[in-house]
Amino acid sequence: MNSDPLVSIVIPAHNAESTLSRALESLIDQTDGRWEAILIDDCSIDATPDIIESYSARDARFVAVEANVKSASASRNAGIEKCRGDRLLFLDSDDWIDQRFLSLMNAALDSSPEAVAAYCNYCRVFPDGSESPVRGDTRIQDDPIAEFNRTCATTIHSVLVKKAAVLNVGGFDTALRTCEDWDLWQKLAHAGGSWIHVDQKLSYYWASDGSLTRDVNRMLIDARRVIEHGCSRSTRTRDTEVLRSVTSDRISRFDPVTAYAYFALWCAGFDCGRNGSSAAVEEMLAAWPGSATSDDAIIEILLDSIMVGTRLVPAKLAGRWNQYGAQLTDLIKEIGLACRTPAWARKIQYGFERKILDYDDLASPRELSLTLGIRVDLRWLPRVHPTGSIDRLYVYVCDGPHILRLLDIGVLGTVGVKYWTRLISDHLRFHQIQKGASKTVQLKLAMYEQVFRRWLLEEDAGSHVRQRTELFRKIASEISVASKVAVPLTTPRPKRGCELGRNVPRERFWEELFDEEDPWNYHSDYEQEKYRKQLELLPDQIPANALELACAEGHFTDLLAPKVEHLIASDISSKALARALSRCSRHLNIDFTWIDLLSDELPPNMDLIVCSEVLYYLADEDELKAVLEKLAKSLRPGGSLILTHAFVLKDNLTRTGFDWENPFGAEKISIVAGRVGDMALDMSIQTELYRVDRYKRLCATESPPVPHIIKAEVTAAIEPEVARLIVPGGAVARRTHVLQRETRQHVPVLMYHRIAADGPAGLARFRVRPELFREQMLWLRRNGYHAITSEQLAWFVANQHPFVGRPVLITFDDGYRDFAEYAWPVLQKNDFTAEVFLVADMVGKTADWDHDFGPGAPLLNHAEIVELAAQGVHFGSHLATHPRNDELSTSELADELIRSRLGLESWLSRPVTSLAAPFGLIDERLRILAVECGYKTIFNTSNKVASLSNDLLDLPRLEIRGDLATEEFAYWMQSFQ
Numbered sequence: 010m011n012s013d014p015l016v017s018i019v020i021p022a023h024n025a026e027s028t029l030s031r032a033l034e035s036l037i038d039q040t041d042g043r044w045e046a047i048l049i050d051d052c053s054i055d056a057t058p059d060i061i062e063s064y065s066a067r068d069a070r071f072v073a074v075e076a077n078v079k080s081a082s083a084s085r086n087a088g089i090e091k092c093r094g095d096r097l098l099f100l101d102s103d104d105w106i107d108q109r110f111l112s113l114m115n116a117a118l119d120s121s122p123e124a125v126a127a128y129c130n131y132c133r134v135f136p137d138g139s140e141s142p143v144r145g146d147t148r149i150q151d152d153p154i155a156e157f158n159r160t161c162a163t164t165i166h167s168v169l170v171k172k173a174a175v176l177n178v179g180g181f182d183t184a185l186r187t188c189e190d191w192d193l194w195q196k197l198a199h200a201g202g203s204w205i206h207v208d209q210k211l212s213y214y215w216a217s218d219g220s221l222t223r224d225v226n227r228m229l230i231d232a233r234r235v236i237e238h239g240c241s242r243s244t245r246t247r248d249t250e251v252l253r254s255v256t257s258d259r260i261s262r263f264d265p266v267t268a269y270a271y272f273a274l275w276c277a278g279f280d281c282g283r284n285g286s287s288a289a290v291e292e293m294l295a296a297w298p299g300s301a302t303s304d305d306a307i308i309e310i311l312l313d314s315i316m317v318g319t320r321l322v323p324a325k326l327a328g329r330w331n332q333y334g335a336q337l338t339d340l341i342k343e344i345g346l347a348c349r350t351p352a353w354a355r356k357i358q359y360g361f362e363r364k365i366l367d368y369d370d371l372a373s374p375r376e377l378s379l380t381l382g383i384r385v386d387l388r389w390l391p392r393v394h395p396t397g398s399i400d401r402l403y404v405y406v407c408d409g410p411h412i413l414r415l416l417d418i419g420v421l422g423t424v425g426v427k428y429w430t431r432l433i434s435d436h437l438r439f440h441q442i443q444k445g446a447s448k449t450v451q452l453k454l455a456m457y458e459q460v461f462r463r464w465l466l467e468e469d470a471g472s473h474v475r476q477r478t479e480l481f482r483k484i485a486s487e488i489s490v491a492s493k494v495a496v497p498l499t500t501p502r503p504k505r506g507c508e509l510g511r512n513v514p515r516e517r518f519w520e521e522l523f524d525e526e527d528p529w530n531y532h533s534d535y536e537q538e539k540y541r542k543q544l545e546l547l548p549d550q551i552p553a554n555a556l557e558l559a560c561a562e563g564h565f566t567d568l569l570a571p572k573v574e575h576l577i578a579s580d581i582s583s584k585a586l587a588r589a590l591s592r593c594s595r596h597l598n599i600d601f602t603w604i605d606l607l608s609d610e611l612p613p614n615m616d617l618i619v620c621s622e623v624l625y626y627l628a629d630e631d632e633l634k635a636v637l638e639k640l641a642k643s644l645r646p647g648g649s650l651i652l653t654h655a656f657v658l659k660d661n662l663t664r665t666g667f668d669w670e671n672p673f674g675a676e677k678i679s680i681v682a683g684r685v686g687d688m689a690l691d692m693s694i695q696t697e698l699y700r701v702d703r704y705k706r707l708c709a710t711e712s713p714p715v716p717h718i719i720k721a722e723v724t725a726a727i728e729p730e731v732a733r734l735i736v737p738g739g740a741v742a743r744r745t746h747v748l749q750r751e752t753r754q755h756v757p758v759l760m761y762h763r764i765a766a767d768g769p770a771g772l773a774r775f776r777v778r779p780e781l782f783r784e785q786m787l788w789l790r791r792n793g794y795h796a797i798t799s800e801q802l803a804w805f806v807a808n809q810h811p812f813v814g815r816p817v818l819i820t821f822d823d824g825y826r827d828f829a830e831y832a833w834p835v836l837q838k839n840d841f842t843a844e845v846f847l848v849a850d851m852v853g854k855t856a857d858w859d860h861d862f863g864p865g866a867p868l869l870n871h872a873e874i875v876e877l878a879a880q881g882v883h884f885g886s887h888l889a890t891h892p893r894n895d896e897l898s899t900s901e902l903a904d905e906l907i908r909s910r911l912g913l914e915s916w917l918s919r920p921v922t923s924l925a926a927p928f929g930l931i932d933e934r935l936r937i938l939a940v941e942c943g944y945k946t947i948f949n950t951s952n953k954v955a956s957l958s959n960d961l962l963d964l965p966r967l968e969i970r971g972d973l974a975t976e977e978f979a980y981w982m983q984s985f986q
Contacts, residue, residue, distance in 0.1 A: 014070070015043035016111055016169065017092030018100050021076075021084035022049065025102035026056040028215060033064050033071070035105035041112040042070075046100075047088040049074045051081075057102075082181035082189040089172070089180055097175055099190070100166045103215040110211040114169040117205045125202030126170040126194075128163050129211040136217050139322040143210045150206040153198035158239040159268050161191030167212040168194070174202060187224070188231040195235060199242040216320055225276045225285075229292050232272045240265040270296040274307065274344075275314040281336040282318020290340060294347045307344075308360045311337065323368035327375040327382060337361070338378045352896035355379070359401065359895065363417070366403045375403075385429065387413075392425040400899040401934065406433065417933040419899030421476035428473055432937065477903060477941060484907050488915050515605065515626075519582040523562070526588065531564035534725035539653065539701075540565050542694045542721065543621065546703040547572055548649050552616035556643065558606055559623035563589025569619065570596040577612055579604035606636060611643035618644060621653035624678050625671040633678065637685045644706040650688065654678050655699040663739045665697050668840075670745055675700045689713035696723045698735065733840035742793035748814035755956040756802060757985050758818040758948065760925075760966040763825045764832040769863035776971045779831040784975040786839045789817060789982070796841040798883050799923040799946045803961055811957070815986065818955075819843045820948065820966060822887060822925055823856055826867045829877060837880070846887035846925035846948075847874065849912040858891045858927075871916055878917050885923030886910055886944070893928055894935050902935065906942040922946065925966075936962040954985050 018036060022029050036046055048061045048071055064071045076087045085099055096118065100106065110129070117127040130145030146162040148155070156162040178196040181189045198204075273293035280289055312323065315337065321329055338358060345354025362380040369375055375382035381395055382403040393402065402424070404416040418424075418432070469475065522528055530536065543565070555573040560566045562585050566578045576599045580586050583603060590601050604611070606623065618640055627633045640650055656666040657674030666674065679702060683690060691705040691714055707713065727735070762775035764782045777785075794815045805812055819836070821828050824847040836843050851857070852874065855865035869877070878884060886909040888894070894902055906924075913921040922945040926935060929950025939947055939962065946961050953965035969978070 014045040014094040015041075015115060016045075016096045016098060017089075017094035017172065018044055018046040018098045019085050019088035019092065020046055020048050020100045020102055021051055021081050021088065022053060022057050022061065022102040023051045023079075023084075024053045024055045024057060026053075026060060028103035029057060029060050030064075032100055032102055032105045033060075035108070035110075036070075036100075037068065038108040039106075039111045040108055041115055043115075044111060045070045045072055045092070045094060047072050047074055047091050049076050049084045049088045051076045051084045052079055080183055080186070082183045082185060085189075086180045086183065089175065092172060095172055097170050097172050098166065098168070103217070104164075104166050105213050105215075106166060107209075107211040107213075109209070111169075113207050113209055113211065117207050118169065118171070121203065121205055123203055124205050125174040125197055125200070126168050127205040127207055128168045129207040129209055131164050131167045131212040131214055132210055133214045133216040133317065135320045135322060139325070140213075141216075141316060141322050145206065145208065145210075147206055147208075150204050153194075153204045154242075157191065157195040157198045158236070158265075160271065161188065161194065163194070164212060164214050165190035166214075170197065174200065185231045185234070187228045188235050191232075192235045192238065195239045195242070199239075216317060225280060225289055228276055229273060229289060233269055236265045236268045236272070239268075264298065266296055267298045270298055271306065271310055275310050277340055278311045278314030278337070279318040281333045281340055282315040282320075284333065284336065285318075290343060294343060297344065297347060304357060304360060307357055308364055311341075311357075311361055312364055323365055324370070326365040327362075327369040327377065328373070330375065330377050334378060350896075352893070355898065356893065356896040362401075363403065371403075371405050384412075387433070390426045390429040392423065393420075394423050395420055416937075419902060419934040419938050420473045421480070421900055421903060422471045422473045423469065424473045480900075480903055481907055481911075481942075484904070484911055488908075488911050515607070516581055519580075520584055523582045523584040523588075527562065529561075530728060530730065531562065533728050533731075535723070535727050535731060536564070538723070538725040539621075539699065540568055542696075542701045543619065543651055543653055544568060544572065546651055546692055546694065546701055548617065548703075552649075554612075554615050555617040555619070556612060556615045558604065558618065558620040558640075560589055560601075561585045563592040565619075565621070566599065567593050567596070570599050573617060574598065576600070577602060581605050607632065611639055613643055614645045615643050616645060616648050617651070618648070619651045621651070622655070624652070624654060625657075625669070625674065627672070629672055630677070630681060633673065633681050634685070637682050637688070641685050641688050641706055646687075646706055646708045648706050649691070650704040650706070651701065652678060652682065652704065653699065653701045656697075658736060658740050658743055661739070662741075662743070665735065665737050665739060667698075667734045668736050668740070668743060668745075669734065690716040692717045692719070694719045694721050696721050698723055729834075729837040732838045735838075736790055737787065738791065740791045740793065742791075742815075744793045744795050744814060747793040748795070751815065752811035752813055753815075753986075754811060754958075755954045755985060756797070756805075756812050756816045756818060757982065758802070758820060758955045758964065758966040760948075760950060760968045761819070761821045761832070762823055763827055763866060764835075765825070765827045765866070768866065769859070771862035772859060774970045774972065777969060777973075778971070779835075781971075781973075781975065782832060783835050785969070785978050786835050786841060788975060788979050789841070790839040792982070794982075796836075796843070798842065799844055799885065799948075800883075802955065802964070803946050806957055806959060806961055809957055817841075820885075820925065821845045822927075823848060823891070824852065824869045824874070824887070825856065826869050826873070829869060829873050833877060833880070833882065842881050842883060844883040844885055844923060845869075845877075846885045846923070847909075847913060848887045848889065848891045848927075849909040850889040851891065856891075875916055878919075883923075884913060884917060884921065885925060885946075886913060886921055887925050888927055891927045893930055894926060895930050895932065899934070899938070903938055903942065906939055906944070910943055924948070931963050936960075 020032065036044065050058050050061055061073050065073045072091060074088060074091055076084050078084055078087065089097065114127045114129060118124055128149060130143050132143050133141040146156060149162050174197055178200055182192050185192055270293055273289050273296060276289035277293050315326060315333060316323060319326065319329060319333055341354050341357050345351045358379055362377045366375060366380065366382040369382060371382050371384050376399065379398055380401045380403050381399050383393065384405045384407050385391060386407050386409065388409065400420055402418040402420055404418060405412045406414040406416060552573045553575065555576045557566055557569060557576060557578045560578040560580050563578065566589055570576050570593060578589060578599055579602045581604065586601050586603060593599055620640060624633060624636065627636060644650060654675040656664065656676060657669050657671060658666040659671065660666065660674045660676040679700065682688060682704060687707045688704045689707055690702060692703045693716055694701040695718060705714065761777060764779055765776050766778050768776050794817045797816045797818050799818065802818055819841055821832065821843060824845050828845060851868055853868060853870035855867055857865050859865045874884065888905040889908040890905065892905060897905065910921050922943065924939055924944045925948040931947060931949045936947060946964060948964045948966050950968060951965040952968055954967065955964050959965065
């Protein structure tokens with residue numbers, strides 16, 4: 010071939026007679042023929058030289074080169090000197106490439122002139138011909154420096170690289186006997202230029218025993234050198250502050266300690282797989298960085314290293330557990346003891362075992378260290394006896410050969426027919442299986458369900474069900490003998506409303522209202538201040554004859570009587586009148602009488618009529634006009650009418666008002682009163698919440714006076730029952746309005762932690778400032794949201810009933826004491842409830858799970874919890890000690906679930922059925938076991954909106970971070986409307 014090749018392929022070969030031909034044939038098959046292959050024989054004593062000679066004679070593109078260097082790096086450098094192509098591929102003699110390799114990789118480099126390399130996906134091929142899962146790190150193209158500092162992120166023959174770039178960095182480091190390709194890619198990354206990912210499986214890595222490096226100790230030495238070089242190059246290549254600014258999930262890629270620990274872990278896993286030993290474990294433990302590591306990364310490294318060490322694809326690893334399982338389990342325990350805790354090691358063990366079982370078809374039971382993988386056929390439900398340390402079942406639920414569902418179950422003992430029956434018919438809720446089942450299978454399942462429900466077989470003493478029952482009894486006994494906190498339950502006042510039931514006669518409505526004495530807390534500072542403002546508007550001349558309408562229980566009557574000569578006090582409720590008579594018995598100038606304001610005639614020639622907080626209850630504006638005319642008629646000319654009423658949102662959404670359902674409030678009443686005959690406003694005291702108006706009945710020739718308007722502040726404390734109905738600044742939408750007109754398929758479940766101004770900097774995201782929380786709750790209130798509980802949410806989901814209005818579920822994790830100090834008063838004021846998830850065993854203590862960031866914040870104590878519950882706060886479980894449930898054994902997890910629920914119920918005297926998993930960690934084992942322990946709803950932290958399609962045992966929540974501004978909060982919430 011006369012023209013120079015585009016690609017030069019460098020192939021060092023040492024005693025490669027069994028594999029070299031396969032590698033060379035893959036080149037001949039290339040669809041892009043613009044290549045040459047530099048074949049370097051490095052001191053081979055087998056038929057390798059003859060194979061090279063035969064291919065050189067067969068095709069001029071093969072160029073034979075002899076070397077006597079006994080080093081892959083030196084051989085490749087020698088080959089580079091002979092290369093004529095502008096692009097290089099380094100192909101080992103036992104590997105091969107897909108026939109499309111050069112075509113696709115050249116096209117990628119042609120499309121990006123600034124790129125220095127293109128890389129593709131690859132797989133390992135084992136001696137039995139099986140292929141590993143395809144690998145291809147997309148992150149290389151995003152940040153090649155970070156990836157190659159961290160690891161050798163691709164194989165040597167998966168990269169097509171520009172020769173000029175390789176020459177620029179000096180080729181391969183001949184001092185390295187292993188990891189030389191890693192070192193080259195790292196140097197190229199630091200030299201600059203982009204890398205292009207070709208998302209195709211184009212290269213094959215032969216993973217036979219002879220092809221694998223067996224000198225693990227040498228690999229550790231060389232890897233440390235490469236990693237240290239990468240760190241020093243990074244210091245020169247990038248500003249240190251840039252490195253510090255990377256996101257937390259990328260820190261380990263710049264951290265030489267973590268990178269080396271991960272490499273040593275791979276070597277240790279490799280040794281486990283080949284049943285060998287080396288210094289890898291000691292090196293790894295000495296270098297291990299602890300909390301900076303990623304659990305998923307560790308599991309992936311172990312899977313890859315075990316796979317390579319055993320030369321088995323993942324689908325065969327579970328079946329060959331005896332070959333490496335004991336060594337691997339010991340290795341994981343060593344990591345846990347040296348670096349974190351045994352509980353964390355258990356999580357890694359669970360994760361690895363689940364990973365390899367994911368690849369297995371479970372044609373036979375797979376008994377690992379902690380997990381048993383089995384098939385359960387619905388037609389012949391088995392009796393399973395977990396042995397040793399196994400406490401988890403990985404189950405394919407099958408109908409004959411058909412897999413219907415995968416289950417991950419935690420068990421406490423033997424499981425038999427009764428357990429499977431309940432699990433499948435209750436917890437799985439057959440429709441979940443039926444979604445992917447054929448019509449025939451659905452009919453079978455329906456038949457099985459009927460059969461299952463008739464089976465009432467008892468479980469033996471060692472069964473899972475019996476063990477769980479015994480655990481319930483044990484914990485219940487411990488809780489019952491523990492000292493209980495004696496806290497008097499305060500009964501909250503009924504929510505104060507002003508709407509008169511349209512289907513209830515007026516008299517009956519008021520009689521039932523006054524079944525309870527002082528239904529509206531007339532003694533409160535707020536009501537008393539309002540009384541004083543009414544008294545301020547009394548005429549200067551003492552009225553001879555006064556009429557008080559709707560005197561109720563006589564609280565204002567008692568204040569008014571000394572200021573008039575004669576008083577008629579009236580009400581429609583005989584119960585209220587009886588109490589008023591008793592309260593005012595010392596006043597001899599009062600006559601009490603029963604009057605229906607709407608239908609009865611009023612006494613004539615009154616000097617003063619007081620009518621407060623009653624005209625709201627009239628049906629419409631016509632009734633209001635008729636009653637006001639009746640009041641005017643009852644006054645003598647020159648007499649005064651004092652009206653006191655609150656502002657309501659129905660009159661005017663743009664100003665502060667009460668969110669009542671009455672047809673009108675103070676604003677409308679004042680307008681209508683101003684239109685009544687010879688009545689004129691004389692004087693008015695107006696506050697943000699209500700107005701007190703004095704009207705005068707004009708004499709025949711008298712002109713209307715100029716009203717004297719007094720602006721006043723509400724200085725009295727407003728009790729929660731009143732405050733919850735006030736919407737400061739007006740509303741965008743009223744709750745009742747949206748409840749009647751809007752439905753939706755979703756509901757935001759808000760997740761808060763602390764409401765506090767100060768705390769450790771590392772926990773800032775979990776801490777919302779009190780003033781910011783107030784703004785967020787007011788925004789919800791002004792926009793028509795109403796709070797629901799987890800029980801209500803569960804009802805809507807279970808019944809697939811659209812949510813009405815604009816519901817929101819407001820939750821708080823951990824149960825910090827600042828909830829009572831800052832959050833609950835704000836919630837009450839805005840007429841919201843909340844659900845607080847408590848750590849049962851930590852109640853009254855401090856949040857020790859936060860101690861890595863500073864002193865733990867104090868938590869609610871028993872007395873505070875009981876008091877809050879009496880005021881309307883709902884409580885759920887956050888487990889007993891705030892653990893990561895994926896680090897717990899099944900028995901430990903069951904203890905946490907039961908202890909938390911029974912403990913909370915013992916204080917609250919009500920069922921506790923909601924659970925927020927600490928750290929948002931929810932898996933199927935937790936869900937199934939939680940249901941067995943009495944829970945009905947479980948919340949995660951997935952930062953999504955909940956919907957009718959959600960699983961009640963895995964409900965999403967939206968984290969409200971401490972840095973979320975009110976404007977962002979509003980925008981976020983509006984996106985869910």
